[in-house]
Amino acid sequence: MKALNIYNPVKIHFGAGLIGETGKIAKKYSDTALIVTGKNSMQKTGTLDKLVKILKDAGVAPIIFDGITPNPTTYEIDSAAGIARGKGIGLIIGLGGGSPLDSAKAVAVAAKGNIPVWDYLKTTAKEALPVITIVSTSGTGSEVNRYSVMTNTETGEKPGFGYECMYPKEAVIDPEIMLSMPANVTAATGFDVFVHIFEAFTGKAKNAFSSAYCMQAFYLLKDNLIKAYNEPDNIEPRGNMALASALAGLAIDISGVGIMHAMEHPVSGNYSNVAHGAGLAALALESMKYNLNACKKDFMLIAHHFGIKRAGKSDDEYAGSLIEKTKEMLSALNLNIRLKDLGVEKDKLRKIAKEAFDTMGFAIQNNPAEAGENEVLKLLENSY
Numbered sequence: 001m002k003a004l005n006i007y008n009p010v011k012i013h014f015g016a017g018l019i020g021e022t023g024k025i026a027k028k029y030s031d032t033a034l035i036v037t038g039k040n041s042m043q044k045t046g047t048l049d050k051l052v053k054i055l056k057d058a059g060v061a062p063i064i065f066d067g068i069t070p071n072p073t074t075y076e077i078d079s080a081a082g083i084a085r086g087k088g089i090g091l092i093i094g095l096g097g098g099s100p101l102d103s104a105k106a107v108a109v110a111a112k113g114n115i116p117v118w119d120y121l122k123t124t125a126k127e128a129l130p131v132i133t134i135v136s137t138s139g140t141g142s143e144v145n146r147y148s149v150m151t152n153t154e155t156g157e158k159p160g161f162g163y164e165c166m167y168p169k170e171a172v173i174d175p176e177i178m179l180s181m182p183a184n185v186t187a188a189t190g191f192d193v194f195v196h197i198f199e200a201f202t203g204k205a206k207n208a209f210s211s212a213y214c215m216q217a218f219y220l221l222k223d224n225l226i227k228a229y230n231e232p233d234n235i236e237p238r239g240n241m242a243l244a245s246a247l248a249g250l251a252i253d254i255s256g257v258g259i260m261h262a263m264e265h266p267v268s269g270n271y272s273n274v275a276h277g278a279g280l281a282a283l284a285l286e287s288m289k290y291n292l293n294a295c296k297k298d299f300m301l302i303a304h305h306f307g308i309k310r311a312g313k314s315d316d317e318y319a320g321s322l323i324e325k326t327k328e329m330l331s332a333l334n335l336n337i338r339l340k341d342l343g344v345e346k347d348k349l350r351k352i353a354k355e356a357f358d359t360m361g362f363a364i365q366n367n368p369a370e371a372g373e374n375e376v377l378k379l380l381e382n383s384y
């Protein structure tokens with residue numbers, strides 16, 4: 001029997017309106033905070049202004065860094081870390097979707113050290129400033145795990161990394177903030193949740209704890225993702241998807257991701273306009289076909305929990321019905337897309353395959369079916 005070590009120290013606050021508690025939470029850690037966020041939605045919806053007021057009312061002085069782009073770069077992270085160091089900031093607050101939250105964790109590490117954030121791919125980070133995450137989408141699960149993904153400004157490489165000191169101290173998950181999420185973001189981030197569940201549940205590192213998180217996340221997702229997409233102002237499906245995202249985030253914190261994430265990172269690393277979830281949508285069906293034989297029982301179990309009727313189907317047919325069901329889900333979310341629809345150039349596929357190994361090799365190692373660079377290239381070509 002395999003030995004296990006399970007650890008996740010993030011204090012989770014879930015509930016409508018809970019952003020109002022952020023002042024009290026922040027004050028426990030520092031009198032100064034750097035808010036790490038993007039340039040658009042948090043301003044448009046008034047969430048950023050609201051947070052600034054909440055912090056000031058609690059006696060925490062905020063500084064805003066709103067330079068995080070959808071695929072955050074090392075330049076952006078190092079710039080924010082420089083501000084945090086220069087101003088003697090004691091707390092980093094990530095506000096927004098996966099990108100600002102990932103960045104907040106990376107900024108917290110880089111602000112403590114005195115080396116560029118990229119160097120932490122080779123050097124283990126031992127300490128970081130405390131981080132609070134306030135999540136505005138239901139997708140990456142970044143709010144509850146230690147991982148961060150960054151794009152090298154010069155090379156376009158997009159690795160993920162994470163150390164124990166990078167766990168957020170506390171996560172505020174307030175579904176009211178998510179009511180303003182645009183439909184395409186609901187779809188893409190929600191499909192990311194599905195892939196987290198799928199890859200944590202089928203990967204080589206799966207175990208009883210990650211599978212338990214996956215199953216509950218899956219139950220919530222199957223009944224709520226399309227509903228949240230079609231009924232954007234309904235807080236029930238928004239809240240349930242927020243829970244699914246957090247649970248799936250805990251699952252990948254334990255068991256990691258697989259080949260879809262390994263291929264997607266270099267796709268959106270090279271094409272910064274590609275949303276992570278949209279890239280995954282283009283890669284999912286071919287990747288599932290590739291993995292079917294290596295984890296047929298897992299496919300069948302997910303198909304069962306999806307409510308797909310067995311009705312005389314062979315094991316192969318029943319496992320395959322999950323791929324059909326995933327295709328239907330993608331259609332319902334308007335995400336039935338291919339790599340070429342995302343603007344990826346065919347002659348870049350070999351570079352993307354190589355980068356998948358160079359920067360996300362650990363995810364390929366974790367994938368249920370073995371794959372070399374040629375198999376990854378073939379998958380990319382089949383998804384084109």
Ligand SMILES: [Fe+2]
Pocket residue numbers: 140192196261276
């Ligand atoms: Fe993801």
